[in-house]
Amino acid sequence: MREPLNDVSSAPPPPQALLERLKDYGQEDAFALWDELSPDERQLLVKEIESLDLSRIDRIIRCSLRSHGLPTAAIEPVPESSVSSVEERTLEDRERWWKMGLKAIYEGKLAVLLLSGGQGTRLGSSDPKGCFNIGLPSGKSLFQLQAERILCVQRLAAQATNEGSTAALQIHWYIMTSPFTDEATRKFFESHKFFGLEADQVTFFQQGTIPCVSKDGRFIMETPYGVAKAPDGNGGVYSALKSSRLLEDMATRGIKYVDCYGVDNALVRVADPTFLGYFIDKGVSAAAKVVRKAYPQEKVGVFVRRGKGGPLTVVEYSEMDSSLASAINQETGRLRFCWSNVCLHMFTLDFLNQVANGLEKDSIYHLAEKKIPSIHGQTMGLKLEQFIFDAFPYAPSTALFEVLREEEFAPVKNANGSNFDTPDSARLLVLRLHTRWVVAAGGFLTHSVPLYATGVEVSPLCSYVGENLEAICRGRTFHAPCEITF
Numbered sequence: 268m269r270e271p272l273n274d275v276s277s278a279p280p281p282p283q284a285l286l287e288r289l290k291d292y293g294q295e296d297a298f299a300l301w302d303e304l305s306p307d308e309r310q311l312l313v314k315e316i317e318s319l320d321l322s323r324i325d326r327i328i329r330c331s332l333r334s335h336g337l338p339t340a341a342i343e344p345v346p347e348s349s350v351s352s353v354e355e356r357t358l359e360d361r362e363r364w365w366k367m368g369l370k371a372i373y374e375g376k377l378a379v380l381l382l383s384g385g386q387g388t389r390l391g392s393s394d395p396k397g398c399f400n401i402g403l404p405s406g407k408s409l410f411q412l413q414a415e416r417i418l419c420v421q422r423l424a425a426q427a428t429n430e431g432s433t434a435a436l437q438i439h440w441y442i443m444t445s446p447f448t449d450e451a452t453r454k455f456f457e458s459h460k461f462f463g464l465e466a467d468q469v470t471f472f473q474q475g476t477i478p479c480v481s482k483d484g485r486f487i488m489e490t491p492y493g494v495a496k497a498p499d500g501n502g503g504v505y506s507a508l509k510s511s512r513l514l515e516d517m518a519t520r521g522i523k524y525v526d527c528y529g530v531d532n533a534l535v536r537v538a539d540p541t542f543l544g545y546f547i548d549k550g551v552s553a554a555a556k557v558v559r560k561a562y563p564q565e566k567v568g569v570f571v572r573r574g575k576g577g578p579l580t581v582v583e584y585s586e587m588d589s590s591l592a593s594a595i596n597q598e599t600g601r602l603r604f605c606w607s608n609v610c611l612h613m614f615t616l617d618f619l620n621q622v623a624n625g626l627e628k629d630s631i632y633h634l635a636e637k638k639i640p641s642i643h644g645q646t647m648g649l650k651l652e653q654f655i656f657d658a659f660p661y662a663p664s665t666a667l668f669e670v671l672r673e674e675e676f677a678p679v680k681n682a683n684g685s686n687f688d689t690p691d692s693a694r695l696l697v698l699r700l701h702t703r704w705v706v707a708a709g710g711f712l713t714h715s716v717p718l719y720a721t722g723v724e725v726s727p728l729c730s731y732v733g734e735n736l737e738a739i740c741r742g743r744t745f746h747a748p749c750e751i752t753f
């Protein structure tokens with residue numbers, strides 16, 4: 268507790284109107300230490316409270332606390348008709364979807380939406396995760412790998428229309444940051460000249476924050492003049508797109524479809540033409556790439572059907588009973604709940620508008636009990652978050668598209684030395700995939716360390732999914748590790 272200022276008798280009272288508004292929502296304790304604040308601190312506190320949309324925040328707190336712990340409809344496995352599995356896909360299907368996707372991209376109908384609000388704290392870095400270099404021979408960051416994949420798809424779309432030139436073809440890239448990563452992300456892109464993209468095809472916007480609260484819904488004060496706040500989760504993207512008028516911006520640009528993904532996947536196929544073509548062909552509002560769950564207790568969320576004939580949604584691993592997680596489909600011998608969510612989604616723009624309005628109206632956030640920095644030290648409290656998969660229950664139709672882990676999912680979440688999802692494991696997944704591409708294209712490898720520990724990297728500017736490598740690789744020998752580029 269701070270010592271009161273000497274002349275508290277002359278301290279002006281808190282602004283009456285603001286105090287009454289706080290009382291209306293049961294948050295008047297935010298001014299509890301008013302008399303102990305300096306004039307500058309009082310001004311900061313007033314400015315902080317005035318910046319909060321108190322009625323909206325109160326609605327979110329009340330709805331979220333009220334819904335927490337309420338019974339939910341029983342879950343069922345996803346119907347097979349909702350999933351395109353790798354084994355049932357024909358070459359004809361894949362080629363048709365690839366061409367449909369490239370055509371829509373050439374027509375300017377696809378935007379890419381990147382969720383990049385997180386810092387690399389668990390990776391031992393305070394920089395935005397996308398700045399992270401996982402140790403590939405090229406030294407490229409996650410941001411650069413993704414930017415170059417966009418450049419590659421632009422070229423492929425132009426070539427597919429026999430135009431050749433990509434001058435007029437741009438895939439717009441919307442990048443959601445947070446208050447903690449926004450400035451650093453912008454500077455990183457500027458210092459790297461947007462990795463070859465045009466500066467005006469990249470739009471940055473920030474996700475929101477929301478006060479942390481006690482179990483009875485009262486604001487936790489981080490300082491005597493500041494409310495403890497936290498980002499509103501990657502599902503905050505929907506309200507952020509709406510409040511920043513970017514959904515309108517997309518419509519103005521003629522965008523119909525939005526490819527949405529998380530930054531921490533070194534193998535993400537950004538703007539994947541095959542996935543887009545499949546999505547258009549199915550005529551659904553929402554779709555997700557999924558991988559098969561590796562084992563029953565794997566810590567991944569899975570897609571389920573909520574209730575008899577209900578919508579598809581995601582259940583987190585911590586929310587699923589172990590008996591359900593281990594349940595086997597007797598016909599296939601596989602897990603009944605096997606389709607893992609890996610944050611690779613496709614939405615129509617119309618659906619994004621519907622979700623933004625629906626989530627705001629319902630105002631239900633997930634509650635996470637965490638240690639919150641406060642004036643009393645680390646205090647147990649609640650962070651309120653929305654998740655990207657909260658959109659799926661609003662979808663009238665959802666399709667799932669199975670992909671192979673070793674081709675499209677190399678998560679970068681934990682520091683090297685951890686058991687899984689490290690920069691080292693992601694790097695090896697990239698190198699092994701690209702090595703298979705090179706060998707399939709007629710190339711040869713030599714290496715000074717065991718091949719299982721190394722490989723070659725193919726620049727995204729050369730090839731998107733292993734195509735067009737014969738001219739570069741056939742008959743040539745590459746010494747691993749190295750990057751293959753033009």
